[in-house]
Amino acid sequence: MAVMSNLSHLFLLTLIVFFFNLSPSFSSSSSEVLSRFQQYLRINTAQPNPDYFEAAKFIISDANSISLQSQTIEFVSGKPVVILKWTGKDPNLPSILLNSHTDVVPSEASKWIHPPLGAHIDSDGRIYARGSQDMKCVGMQYMEAIRKMKNRGFEPLRTIYLSFVPDEETGGHEGAAKFAISDVFKEMNVGIVLDEGLASPGENYRAFYGERCPWWTVIKAVGAPGHGAKLFDNSAMENLLKSVESVRRFRTSQFDLVKSGLREEGDVISVNMAFLKAGTSSPTGFVMNLQPSEAEAGFDVRIPPTADPVSVERRIAEEWAPVSRNMTYSFKQKVSVHDKFGKPAITATDSSNPWWGLFEEAVKKAGGKLGKPEIFPASTDSRYFRELGIPAIGFSPMANTPILLHDHNEFLSKDEYLKGIDVYVSIIEAYASFRGTSSQGSTREEL
Ligand SMILES: [Zn+2]
Incomplete structure (x- = not known):
């Protein structure tokens, strides 16, 4: 009997462990979600002396808390690129890359109503900080979306990567540019990149398929x-x-x-x-x-590339x-308007590009409205990926928000931030579940 009892205890214990493994608990309250965003905003990554290692430490610690694999690579010494990985069930399919830059532009603190590194949330729910729009919001929204997906027990078919790159604000030459031409990037077999867009004062989100x-x-x-x-x-x-x-x-x-x-x-x-x-x-x-x-x-x-x-x-x-x-x-x-294949460096927004259709549908499904796709007026890191012929969509889910990147009093309302996380859940789930066909969702190099 004693043996039986021990065995049944063991069985029960195994069941409990099994249950917890299936449903790891990464859930968070809104205040925890906002507090993580504030922590990231408070790390001083302003050019010309960004504290990249403090940012890397924070990102890796957050990644560990949701069981993502991480590695840090210095393609240029002192300028770490942090790469996080969630392996898919079919790692041979082209992967999804969620890119964001960790640096921000400097600010004139005396012209702000709240300190640019304070991440103060005012009574209207506005989070004031340099990087609240450009683009620490997006980097953390990716992380929070993945936390939610993991908590729901979602299992990606395709591998999902997140990259946190330095030096975008100084042209990306020592950040995304080096990363995009590296063997590490090639190994990742990226099929689609998401990168930054712009806030939109109206109710429609903006998405960018190319840039000037x-x-x-x-x-x-x-x-x-x-x-x-x-x-x-x-x-x-x-x-x-x-x-x-x-x-x-x-x-x-x-x-x-x-x-x-x-x-x-x-x-x-x-x-x-x-x-x-x-x-x-x-x-x-x-x-x-x-x-x-x-x-x-x-x-x-x-x-314009057109x-x-x-x-x-x-x-x-x-x-x-x-x-x-x-x-x-x-x-x-x-900068050439062409990619390395001699074609205009733009991402198709018609039926020839399944990633675009999935994107549109996923935004809609999450209750978001999307304006007509646009050419980004300035430069972002997306160009280093489009240059390789890889589709890249510039998107920062911030509707009803004045465009304040690089401006005084940059802010994002907490409601927009939280809503954006759900929009990313919808997009990333659609992308990570996309089976594709032999010719769809592959990088052009493989075709
Ligand atoms: Zn930016």
Whole structure:
């Protein structure tokens, strides 16, 4: 009898252990969820001296609490990329990558109503912090979504990865760029990437399928120098100003398309003057009775990936820096509008891309509304993945929220934050359950 009793105890114990293994308890109250977000926001990862290791420590500890595998890789010393993994039942299928950057831009604390590192929640439920929109919210929403999925006993078919990358705010060259071309990334066999988007003041979420490519253009004019009193043709200043006028007219034509509602901001070519450099300086200021022999202007030009790069460069060469006006041009940065296969670096938003359909459906299922997909007006890390021909969707679930990234008093309301977690649960579950076909959901390299 004693033996039997021990055995039945053992059986009961096994049952209990089995039950807990099936349903590990990772559930959290809203206040715990918000408190984790606040903790992450309070870690000072502001450029130019982000505390990346403190952020990595926090992410890994959170990952451990929900049984995700983790590894930290320094592709560049001092700039850790944290990769988390939830292995799917069929690890041979292309995986899902949820990307976010850990760094934030600096802030002028004196211009904020609450400290930018305080993560204070005011009586209206607004969480004030640098990174509350861009993009610590998204990184933590991924984690919370996975916590919920694990708690429900969800088992992914495809492997899910999360990457927390450094240095996005300084161009990503030492973060996502290095990661995307690494063997580690290749091994991950990524089929779809989710990365950041933008807040939306209206009720619709915004999703981005491409982004404008920076062409930082410098035009330079040369001409004979002369006395400040002399009138003559073809001075460097006169030649440059004619070009500046031509650039200004083009800028107006593009801006008018946006103002009239004919085009979205990301669909036009933007041009803004970044600097003007001319004149002969002296210890007391500029020399006034001298016309300089050189004059330069720099423009931040952004080209949508749908534009024809040849005609854009022709415009620069023929209208902005024509040889006939003794002008030359050069690029300080020129990002190709094409991926490595020579196609526009955009993610399809039609039936040719099953990930897009799944995304749309999943957002809707979670009660979210989605606006028309857009081209991101500036740059994000998504481009390093699109360059490889991998589909990437830029999405930050923040509706009814003013766009405050890089601005004073950046905030996100706690309700939007919590709702966003459920939207991610819906998307990640749909993606992780997607069986696909031999040609669907594969990276283009495999086709
Ligand atoms: Zn960002």
